[in-house]
Amino acid sequence: MAKSEDTLQEKGGVYGCVKDILCQPCLNKDKQTVADKFCLTCNEFQCTDCSDVHDVLPFLKPHKLVSSNEAVTKQNSFDMKGLDRCNQHKKIIKFFCEDENQLCCSTCAIVGHRKCDSVVEIQKLAGKLMSPNSPVKEKLLATKEIAEGIIKQVLSSNEKLDADVNKIPETINQVRDKVFQMFDDLEVSIVKKVKSFQEETQTKITINQSQTENYLSDVTMRLETIDSVYRNGSPAQQFIVEKKMENDATTLNRNVNKVFENLETFSVSFLFDETLKLPPFPVNEYVPGQLAFQHHYVNRPMKLTPVSSIDLKKTGDDTNEPHVTGIDFLSDGRLVAVDNENKICLIYNEKLEKVGSYELFYSPKSVVAVSEEEVAITSGSEYMVHFLHISKYNKITSDRTCKVKTLYDSISLKNDNQFVVGTIYDKRPARIVTLTGNENDFSVNFPNKAYYGYDSGCTYINNSDTLVLTDRHEHYVYIYGIKTDTKVVVKDDQIQEPCGVAVGPSDTIIVCSLDKNSIVQISQTGHILSSHKIDIECPYRACVSRDKSFLVVTNDCYRKR
Incomplete structure (x- = not known):
């Protein structure tokens, strides 16, 4: 065969070398044979013996073969640098499993994906799916x-x-x-x-x-x-x-x-x-x-990408239609929730699959993770804070209860020893409760009004000693600087019936705008950073994961929770 500067040696993937074109199937067997053909479907050079298989096997007959010289002139100069090789078998990648979203060599396709329904040759997919703006x-x-x-x-x-x-x-x-x-x-x-x-x-x-x-x-x-x-x-x-x-x-x-x-x-x-x-x-x-x-x-507007969701439907174990009124993340990424209507504490994994539950003797209002395996729950009917132990295997047991003198709704951690809680039927809308049940008040000039159930929510930003309080019917978000003795009142058309509130990325404030079906992000100075319409009606409570990368929202819409 004549040699020219346009020929190449496929074994090393180096183009422009003055070498014969070698058969790739033979190279996979550590055998060097000059290639006479190029299969456009298989995307490889083949010798006469290897290319003859196309005439023997029925599923290979539709493949298009051209001479190796003709293919050389069309072969692209992009060096894949091993990206076209299977990591496990070091063979050329020829298939794509649509069921498992995996690239496959011939061995992968036969051994690892034989039970999959859709293993397709890459040549049939590549031209249809690719775009420079990928x-x-x-x-x-x-x-x-x-x-x-x-x-x-x-x-x-x-x-x-x-x-x-x-x-x-x-x-x-x-x-x-x-x-x-x-x-x-x-x-x-x-x-x-x-x-x-x-x-x-x-x-x-x-x-x-x-x-x-x-x-x-x-x-x-x-x-x-x-x-x-x-x-x-x-x-x-x-x-x-x-x-x-x-x-x-x-x-x-x-x-x-x-x-x-x-x-x-x-x-x-x-x-x-x-x-x-x-x-x-x-x-x-x-x-x-x-x-x-x-x-x-640096306050940065957050971006929300939907990940997963579940409809809270009544099951055989439920007395009423479910109503989740409190949610929080455990440190390992699991989600703990309380169902007010059915008096249940629930555990969900990262896919929002229920992995544990515990029947309560009261109607829970809200929940907060205290440590890796402990949560605290408030009640709108019992004067107490209830502590549950949640093992890494999703077993839930009752730890203890702390008696208090006020009914509490929302709850968040102030520090390692104290909670900040939102009150019910009390003109002190937020109070401080220790882990042992001692109650104290903030030195804050709160609005002279008592909030009833579902009318308000509060949270605490530890790094800046900032208390955040929502007023659902006045459409206000109050931001109190505890150490600096400052108050910011946020009122904006994007915030209508603000309910749940949580601490978001960079210590920004996340507010559930119930009447707008949206989540609003606010800076601690009261500036609206972003607003996001979400695909559920009446967002009611929200919580953010420890690494600030996931936001979970539950709603207060009776038609579809």
């Missing part, structure tokens, strides 16, 4: 945009922090001439603290930047591969690359979003007091100002 590429592009935004934010934060730090000595020097030696000592003390703060925060900034740059590099590399295969690759190659990178794209997107949700900015400032203490005193007694170190999460 979902994987779109997800990677979106991830790239987020990653670039993180780096931009990190660099901006670093520049601002440098500017803040450099400004501190300048501020101090403006007053230096008035109080001589005191400001010499002051500058040394303050700058030392500021530099220490900068060193501590620099580690976080560097970690975020380095981690995101690695993600960005991975995203860019995969985007280059996808762009290359759509420019130079065959439909089958495009299909395989898509499927190979599907999980990578999802993982990168999740990782970058997780970095963004925990992204912080840092700043530092120095304000002088109106009066100064003059020396001789120790420097820490006459510092004429207050040093403020600030950490701010």
